[in-house]
Amino acid sequence: MMQFSPQTVYDNLKMLERVDIATSALYRQLAQDVLGDPEVSLAWRRAIADRLNQANYLLGKVTVVDNDSY
Secondary structure, eight states, X not given: OOOOOHXXXXXXXXXXXXXXXXXXXXXXXXXXXXXXXXXXXXXXXXXXXXXXXXXXXXXXXXXXXXXGOO
């Protein structure tokens, strides 16, 4: 698998809503790969985790319909 810099992965997460589903999935997977890499600084992993969590939260707000609640 290709290696991407933490900066690139971080920047890609900003574009999740502007890319197709496959690219979005790739960007999310790259973020997960960086999060699991102990050679990446803790500061970068925290920044990427925060951005990924925010993107996941926004995705959940968009895809959840009020009638889906229990």
